[in-house]
Amino acid sequence: MPVELLRTEALSDRAPYAYAARISGGGVVFTAGACPLDAEGRIGPVGDVAGQARLVMDNLVAALASAGARLEDVAKTTVYVATDRREDLLAAWEVVRAVFGEHDAPSTLLAVPLLGYEDQLVEVEAVAVS
Template sequence: VENMLVALDAAGAGIADVASTRVLVASSERRDLVAAWEVVRAAFGEHDVPSTLMGVAALGYEDQLVEVEVVAAVRPG
């Protein structure tokens, strides 16, 4: 979530500019998916966007457990 906020800021965006999210969790355990989801949802507060939560077999980096993909809409300034 911290990396997401840094990336949004670098693009001139913030949480309010996010249009959708996809959260991938390297686990098939429901409790792991719920734990990751709760962290992401807490970061968004009242800004509720369409989101997808999926358990996957593996992610791209060794020991990577969660990946958050965010689509934000920012007007060119």
């Protein structure tokens, strides 16, 4: 099979999809949007953009690890923030950039009206090469 769908026990099973996919032979990894779901599948912390961004990044690291990839392997990200306030965009972005550190891969930062889970404010998806 050219596409291997990856799931991990490190992340909640609430999401009805694989957290990452690896293209066999090529080492290209696509992640689903990492959501601020804790181990029990709850959104947290409610109302806290920066707090949700930290949990999202923890979950992104776990999804990448399931594919044998690390943050340093990421070629591009897309960051979604459910807001109409620039301050919220910047709060999420500061967390994402801090977690990536010196690895400043291309990224798109978007304000959106709504994300998939109730009370969800942040989501990050990535493309990596491992």
